[in-house]
Amino acid sequence: MRKGVGNLLVLCGAAVLVVTAVSCSSVLALDPVVTSYRNADFDKAYERLALMEDEYLAKQGPLLYALDAGMLSHYSGKWDDSNRHLDLAERLIREHYTESLSANVSSYLINDLERPYQGEDYEDIYANLFKSLNYVHQGEPESALVEVRRFAEKQQLLQDSYDRLFASVEAAGRNSAHIPLDARISIRFSSSALGNWLGMVVSRDIGEKEQARFFGEQVRMAFEKQRSLYPFGLPRTVDRDEARLGDGTCRVNVIAFTGLAPVKEEVVDRFWIADNTYVKIALPRMVARPTRVASAEVLLGNGRSFLLEPIEDIGAIAMEAFRLRRSYIESKTVIRSVLKTTGTMFIDAATGSMAANANSREEANRIEFYGALFSFASRIFSEASEQADVRISHFYPDRAWVGGIDLMPGVYEARVIYRDRSGSVIGEKRLGDVVVSPRRVNLWESVWPW
Amino acid sequence: MKHRVQTLMMSLMIALVLLALGCTSAVQVTRLSETDELDLSGNWNDTDIRIVTEALVDSSLKSNWINQFRVRNGRNPVVIVGTILNRSSEHLDTSIIAKRFEMALVNTGKVDMVADLGMREELRDEREEQQYHASEETAAALGREVGADFLLQGAVRTVVDQVSGKAVRTYYVSAELIDIETSRKVWVGEETVRKLIRQPKYTW
Numbered sequence: 010m011r012k013g014v015g016n017l018l019v020l021c022g023a024a025v026l027v028v029t030a031v032s033c034s035s036v037l038a039l040d041p042v043v044t045s046y047r048n049a050d051f052d053k054a055y056e057r058l059a060l061m062e063d064e065y066l067a068k069q070g071p072l073l074y075a076l077d078a079g080m081l082s083h084y085s086g087k088w089d090d091s092n093r094h095l096d097l098a099e100r101l102i103r104e105h106y107t108e109s110l111s112a113n114v115s116s117y118l119i120n121d122l123e124r125p126y127q128g129e130d131y132e133d134i135y136a137n138l139f140k141s142l143n144y145v146h147q148g149e150p151e152s153a154l155v156e157v158r159r160f161a162e163k164q165q166l167l168q169d170s171y172d173r174l175f176a177s178v179e180a181a182g183r184n185s186a187h188i189p190l191d192a193r194i195s196i197r198f199s200s201s202a203l204g205n206w207l208g209m210v211v212s213r214d215i216g217e218k219e220q221a222r223f224f225g226e227q228v229r230m231a232f233e234k235q236r237s238l239y240p241f242g243l244p245r246t247v248d249r250d251e252a253r254l255g256d257g258t259c260r261v262n263v264i265a266f267t268g269l270a271p272v273k274e275e276v277v278d279r280f281w282i283a284d285n286t287y288v289k290i291a292l293p294r295m296v297a298r299p300t301r302v303a304s305a306e307v308l309l310g311n312g313r314s315f316l317l318e319p320i321e322d323i324g325a326i327a328m329e330a331f332r333l334r335r336s337y338i339e340s341k342t343v344i345r346s347v348l349k350t351t352g353t354m355f356i357d358a359a360t361g362s363m364a365a366n367a368n369s370r371e372e373a374n375r376i377e378f379y380g381a382l383f384s385f386a387s388r389i390f391s392e393a394s395e396q397a398d399v400r401i402s403h404f405y406p407d408r409a410w411v412g413g414i415d416l417m418p419g420v421y422e423a424r425v426i427y428r429d430r431s432g433s434v435i436g437e438k439r440l441g442d443v444v445v446s447p448r449r450v451n452l453w454e455s456v457w458p459w
Numbered sequence: 460m461k462h463r464v465q466t467l468m469m470s471l472m473i474a475l476v477l478l479a480l481g482c483t484s485a486v487q488v489t490r491l492s493e494t495d496e497l498d499l500s501g502n503w504n505d506t507d508i509r510i511v512t513e514a515l516v517d518s519s520l521k522s523n524w525i526n527q528f529r530v531r532n533g534r535n536p537v538v539i540v541g542t543i544l545n546r547s548s549e550h551l552d553t554s555i556i557a558k559r560f561e562m563a564l565v566n567t568g569k570v571d572m573v574a575d576l577g578m579r580e581e582l583r584d585e586r587e588e589q590q591y592h593a594s595e596e597t598a599a600a601l602g603r604e605v606g607a608d609f610l611l612q613g614a615v616r617t618v619v620d621q622v623s624g625k626a627v628r629t630y631y632v633s634a635e636l637i638d639i640e641t642s643r644k645v646w647v648g649e650e651t652v653r654k655l656i657r658q659p660k661y662t663w
Binding site: 151 | 544545546547548549550617619621622623624658659660661662663
């Protein structure tokens with residue numbers, strides 16, 4: 010009897026350990042950081058994030074921390090910090106391209122959190138874009154262009170990989186009448202108008218005319234070829250931004266970021282397949298955090314003003330990136346959940362069979378007792394381990410706006426006014442006294458958190 | 460009693476092994492010679508710099524511009540190092556290429572170099588300072604800089620051809636010597652470095 014109780018204790022202990030090991034939540038309480046961000050207190054948001062670095066690293070890993078810290082430090086004007094974090098993020102994304110087979114197997118047995126976060130394509134590309142902006146603010150246009158070129162290389166790689174994917178789907182469609190052409194792939198994100206616009210502006214201001222023209226063409230192509238991701242018109246400033254002005258004035262551009270890109274949340278469904286057995290499906294879902302800003306205007310101290318127009322819907326691009334992966338995530342989740350449930354059902358069936366063939370009632374009872382324990386542990390494991398991978402960076406903006414004006418060299422006081430759909434002013438951000446000079450990249454930046 | 464001694468010995472052994480493992484330094488350093496080729500990330504590195512500068516310097520010295528100048532003017536040509544532009548998709552310190560070039564030209568004994576733009580400002584400031592603070596006998600004279608005959612310029616560009624997990628990265632490093640008076644290019648050279656970079660999709 011004492012031995013039986015001992016075994017029971019060992020089994021219960023093991024079950025508790027397994028549950029504890031697999032159910033460590035990856036969910037992070039970022040509310041204080043988001044609150045500071047929403048209050049436009051970017052310094053505070055960055056500080057608060059830094060305070061929770063250890064917890065963050067333990068729960069979501071170094072890549073997501075680097076992306077979030079890189080963005081918040083950018084918003085708070087800490088260009089060096091931002092570059093350091095985003096450099097790390099870029100390196101980790103590159104390293105994580107090589108996947109661990111063992112982690113992959115684990116992800117089929119336990120959950121997707123067993124694999125290190127690899128980063129979404131758009132997170133990788135925009136890391137270069139924000140690094141480029143950091144270099145612009147630091148007065149290093151050459152380095153800013155290095156980032157834009159790296160960004161262009163990644164875009165090319167994306168374009169090629171989507172082209173191949175599209176070709177294979179098309180071939181499959183030709184070979185089988187039952188496989189419809191996956192129209193979703195045709196609206197892939199493979200060219201960023203914003204990144205190319207930035208390349209155009211920087212190239213223009215350092216006198217690289219040909220490069221500026223190339224980037225300008227890429228902006229137009231991004232709008233033409235990806236209409237579903239660019240539902241708004243080409244910003245009017247684009248045609249004026251390509252070449253340097255020869256009349257003594259400087260082309261001055263403003264870039265603004267508003268809102269927050271979507272985050273993922275877990276959606277759980279349980280499907281009963283027998284009286285006491287169910288399959289748990291936990292899937293990630295994108296939750297939009299769209300900007301409230303419907304229009305933005307730059308007001309200068311000399312009374313002049315100009316409008317900013319949307320150039321990139323980063324939120325929509327994030328949604329699209331997820332949509333392309335969703336079917337893969339769904340299939341994998343279903344396979345894994347069914348496998349886990351099958352395991353439990355197998356234990357139940359084996360217990361029943363062994364108990365039926367037992368030599369004595371006492372032995373049958375013992376088999377049923379341990380079988381029930383195993384079954385219970387298996388159910389707990391399935392329930393606790395089946396978690397959706399809701400990892401994603403949290404502080405990419407939802408939308409980017411651009412505009413431009415011709416100004417004589419000098420110092421200008423400038424502010425950006427943000428309005429909602431009804432035309433009411435919902436925010437104002439001072440840019441301070443900004444210098445316009447033919448010997449620098451005349452690009453100002455503003456961020457509004459809603 | 461014997462059993463207790465064995466347990467004690469085992470525990471001691473385990474403790475020693477753990478201690479030894481814990482004391483092992485994670486950092487290991489190995490000195491490499493300049494010619495050891497070691498590529499870790501596939502990015503631009505010291506080997507590329509060595510290959511490029513050796514080839515460009517060699518090409519420049521084989522060209523006849525030095526002798527032509529010496530015959531025509533009876534003195535060594537004076538060269539100033541301009542900018543080697545970084546037009547690549549990597550953050551490269553192109554001043555290393557310029558400095559290597561400068562060293563190689565000076566060491567031939569057939570070319571004189573003058574301080575580049577950045578250094579020149581510092582030197583001029585120092586000379587100005589000396590006019591006020593150094594004794595008359597030791598202060599460097601103003602207006603005695605040696606004017607350069609040629610300007611060395613260049614650029615690094617990259618082209619990347621890639622598919623997932625595989626990339627061919629080509630660096631085009633060009634340099635040219637321009638006659639400052641006539642804007643005539645007396646020498647143009649280019650060296651190409653191609654690298655195949657592979658990254659496996661899976662590992663254990």
